[in-house]
Amino acid sequence: MRLTGRRESSNVEDRRGLSGGTKAGIGGIGGVIIIAIITLLSGGDLSDVVSNVVQSQLQGQVTEETNNGQAEFSPEEEEAATFSKQVLGSLEDVWTEQFKEHGMTYTYPTIVLFTGTVQTACCTGSAQMGPFYCSGDQKLYLDLSFFADMSRQFHININNKNSFAYAYVIAHEVGHHVEYLRGILSKAHSEMNQVNKEEANKISVKLELLADYYAGVWAHYENEKYKSLEDGDLKEAIDAASKIGDDYLQKEAQGYACPETFTHGTSAQRMYWLKRGVETGDWNTTTFSTEDGI
Numbered sequence: 001m002r003l004t005g006r007r008e009s010s011n012v013e014d015r016r017g018l019s020g021g022t023k024a025g026i027g028g029i030g031g032v033i034i035i036a037i038i039t040l041l042s043g044g045d046l047s048d049v050v051s052n053v054v055q056s057q058l059q060g061q062v063t064e065e066t067n068n069g070q071a072e073f074s075p076e077e078e079e080a081a082t083f084s085k086q087v088l089g090s091l092e093d094v095w096t097e098q099f100k101e102h103g104m105t106y107t108y109p110t111i112v113l114f115t116g117t118v119q120t121a122c123c124t125g126s127a128q129m130g131p132f133y134c135s136g137d138q139k140l141y142l143d144l145s146f147f148a149d150m151s152r153q154f155h156i157n158i159n160n161k162n163s164f165a166y167a168y169v170i171a172h173e174v175g176h177h178v179e180y181l182r183g184i185l186s187k188a189h190s191e192m193n194q195v196n197k198e199e200a201n202k203i204s205v206k207l208e209l210l211a212d213y214y215a216g217v218w219a220h221y222e223n224e225k226y227k228s229l230e231d232g233d234l235k236e237a238i239d240a241a242s243k244i245g246d247d248y249l250q251k252e253a254q255g256y257a258c259p260e261t262f263t264h265g266t267s268a269q270r271m272y273w274l275k276r277g278v279e280t281g282d283w284n285t286t287t288f289s290t291e292d293g294i
Contacts, residue, residue, distance in 0.1 A: 001164040002228045008085035009092055013139070015114040016073065016081075079161060080144045081113060087167045090228075091174045094221045099181070102283055109177040110139045111170070131169055133176040135185055140173040156240045164233035165240040168215050168274065175214030179207060184288075198260045205246075208264040209273045209287040212241065216277020224281070234278060241270040 073081070088111050099106035112118060118125045121136030127143035134141065147166050150156045158165055179185040188207050192200040219237075223229040243249075245267030247257040264270070273287065 001160070001162050001167055001233055002226070002230060003083065003086040003090065003162060003167075006086045006226075007089040007093075008082065009088035009108075009111070011088065011092070011108045011110045012085055013110055013112045014081070015112055015118060016077075016144075017115065076161070077144055080147055080166070083162050083166065084111060084113070084142065084144070084170060087170045088174070090222050091171060091218055094218050095174070095178060098217075098221070098283060104181070107138070107181065109133070109174060110137075112139050112141045114141060114143055115145075116143070131173050133173040135176070135180045138177060138180065140170070140177070142170065142173075150240065154240075154243045156243050157236060159232060159236065160230070163236055164219070164229060165236040167219075168237040168240055171215035171218045172211045174218070175211030176207070178214050179210060184210070184286075188288075201261060201263050204263040205265045205269070206287045209269055212265075212270050213273040213277040213285060213287060216274045216279070217281050217283075219278045220281030223278075234275070237274060238271050241274045242267040245270050 092106075092108050096106045112120075114125070114127075116127055118141055120134045120139065120141060122134035125132060125134075125141050127145060130146055131140065131142045133139070146169070147158075150165065150169075151158045156165060176185065179188075185207065188203050192203050195203075219229065244264070246262035246264050247259075247266045250257040250261075265273075276285070
């Protein structure tokens with residue numbers, strides 16, 4: 001994805017080099033790794049998806065953030081940080097214009113770059129959860145090691161260090177911020193609190209697919225203005241979407257899928273909505289108008 005020389009967002013908190021250590025009490029944090037497989041790329045108010053699990057795992061623990069001094073990062077890490085800031089800058093530009101066209105004001109979210117664990121207004125976050133958005137503080141959280149994990153652990157085909165697949169990850173989380181500003185997130189969370197877990201999961205899926213769609217909408221207008229998508233970019237992002245579907249992740253983890261537990265959508269759904277956003281860029285499209293999200 002061609003973003004070289006583009007504006008870097010200043011709405012960045014770089015907490016890399018801060019380590020969130022825990023003083024052990026009752027329980028442990030290991031169980032979050034299992035939850036992370038299902039909640040990968042989790043967004044919205046993270047507490048609605050994993051807070052109960054995280055809090056139970058952290059019960060009796062005291063979390064400390066310590067500064068280990070001036071951290072040094074590899075050139076690859078710094079390139080990833082720069083690219084992330086450029087992606088966020090582009091997202092700011094596109095969504096500011098889209099909101100203005102529809103009589104609304106877009107307020108910028110902040111991206112927090114962290115290492116390992118991080119304190120948020122929603123919960124104690126972990127790199128093992130993957131990137132996530134917290135509506136409580138309107139920030140998205142990203143441990144840059146996730147980009148390497150996309151290839152190493154999830155076998156996503158990445159051929160460019162400035163891959164659109166990486167940008168899609170960030171754009172998805174900003175998509176939840178768009179949901180928040182449009183009132184979609186709060187309405188969905190209210191409905192989730194009034195139904196059983198299986199029905200709440202279905203609402204969660206619609207939120208996640210809408211965030212995928214909004215990621216595509218951003219790419220649509222970014223590419224329309226700057227021709228920033230290169231050959232193979234969309235294919236890489238579609239490949240990423242296919243490998244973070246609930247059905248794919250559950251089959252990889254346990255050999256079978258449990259549809260009633262899906263919180264993010266199937267691979268087919270995620271690919272469909274991302275591609276549809278890229279192709280149409282339509283403000284009014286919603287995943288909440290169909291029963292199955294497609």
